[in-house]
Amino acid sequence: MEAWLALIRDKLEQPFIILYLREADTETLLKALRLGVQECFIKEIPAADFDKTINRILKTRKGLEAGEKTKIMAVLGVKGGIGVTFLALNLAQALVTLKQPTLLIDLDLSPAGLVSAIDMKPRYSILDIINNFDRLDPQYLKDILHGLPDGLQVLPGPDQLEDFELVQAYHVEKILQYLRVQQLFSWLVLDLGDSLNEITLKSLEQADLILVVITLTVPGLKAAKKVLEVLEMLHLDDKRLRLVANAYDKKSKVTPEEGEKYLSHKLVAALSFEPEAVWHSLNEGRPLVASQPKQRLASQIIALARSLQTGEEQENPRFSWLMSWLPRRR
Ligand SMILES: Nc1ncnc2c1ncn2[C@@H]1O[C@H](COP(=O)(O)OP(=O)(O)OP(=O)(O)O)[C@@H](O)[C@H]1O
Ligand SMILES: [Mg+2]
Numbered sequence: 001m002e003a004w005l006a007l008i009r010d011k012l013e014q015p016f017i018i019l020y021l022r023e024a025d026t027e028t029l030l031k032a033l034r035l036g037v038q039e040c041f042i043k044e045i046p047a048a049d050f051d052k053t054i055n056r057i058l059k060t061r062k063g064l065e066a067g068e069k070t071k072i073m074a075v076l077g078v079k080g081g082i083g084v085t086f087l088a089l090n091l092a093q094a095l096v097t098l099k100q101p102t103l104l105i106d107l108d109l110s111p112a113g114l115v116s117a118i119d120m121k122p123r124y125s126i127l128d129i130i131n132n133f134d135r136l137d138p139q140y141l142k143d144i145l146h147g148l149p150d151g152l153q154v155l156p157g158p159d160q161l162e163d164f165e166l167v168q169a170y171h172v173e174k175i176l177q178y179l180r181v182q183q184l185f186s187w188l189v190l191d192l193g194d195s196l197n198e199i200t201l202k203s204l205e206q207a208d209l210i211l212v213v214i215t216l217t218v219p220g221l222k223a224a225k226k227v228l229e230v231l232e233m234l235h236l237d238d239k240r241l242r243l244v245a246n247a248y249d250k251k252s253k254v255t256p257e258e259g260e261k262y263l264s265h266k267l268v269a270a271l272s273f274e275p276e277a278v279w280h281s282l283n284e285g286r287p288l289v290a291s292q293p294k295q296r297l298a299s300q301i302i303a304l305a306r307s308l309q310t311g312e313e314q315e316n317p318r319f320s321w322l323m324s325w326l327p328r329r330r
Helices: 001-009 025-032 047-061 084-097 126-129 138-144 161-166 171-180 196-205 217-235 257-262 276-285 296-310
Strands: 019-020 038-041 071-077 104-106 153-157 188-192 209-214 241-246 265-274
Touching: 001 019, 025 038, 038 047, 071 084, 071 196, 084 104, 084 188, 084 209, 084 241, 084 296, 126 138, 126 161, 126 171, 171 188, 171 196, 209 217, 217 257, 241 257, 257 265, 265 296, 276 296
Parallel strands: 019 038, 071 188, 071 209, 104 153, 104 188, 209 241, 241 265
Antiparallel strands: none
16 A cells, blocks of 8 residues: 555645545554545445545645736834734735635744734644645645634744744745645735844745835834845845835824835835724724725725735835825824
């Protein structure tokens, strides 16, 4: 059996193997599992169970349309606490709303991770992928991912502080490449937090879009300038780069135009400061764009996701489509 299964795995790409055995003991079953068998029928094959299995294969295998590519959107903050996680989560959810199968990956390996921003108790994390990379297949991957009720899939970071260092940049690179090849998602949205380390730099290298989150405050702009300088030094300030201001409010001392001038970069959006709506969504444990899609900030994020997805913001970088929502300064 071993040689035969090895041959199948070598000859076919990601085969879904169903094994039929007249009789089996635990040892044989464990061996089959280790060799990559996904389903096992023993003695008889009940029609209903067989149908279920076939449907499961079809569902697992249903990836993107032919020719469609998996794209990576990296979300990076210029400093802590400015809404990177909130934005990554809501942009990813907005893409789902726009019928784009999306996976949100938490690569901000710090204690205040994604899990605290949304109501979820994941059973698995990126460590389970790292530890089982050799036997990774689409079904196993789907079992590890955490599906949120509104359709977004999430890959959480490790939940123990001491496990953070087990995630290495080359793991992240391998996982992103694997996910691209599998073509299960239109978008991979990465929450990179606000630090430039080996993991986040590797992610930025792989990204199709780099969304840098800034705030329109004096310290925020100074931090943004430094980050943009580093990205420029690393040649990551190319046409993939997009700047977005978050939590902009009419009391802000700096206007979007002044921010653009200071940074010599256009903004693709200035998202408004909406503590009440955000507070409600946190309390509900759901992304704002799913719980209140008509709310102002939610609509801005959906519009931003749409423009990033279609690339139209490049033709119209002055975000006139968002200006209409902005609170006017008196
Ligand atoms: N536009 C907004 N209006 C009001 N509140 C916001 C807005 N964006 C984010 N917040 C809130 O600000 C707080 C910080 O946001 P978040 O945790 O997403 O920031 P972060 O940059 O990921 O922080 P960290 O450095 O801890 O990772 C959260 O309570 C979030 O809900
Ligand atoms: Mg965060």
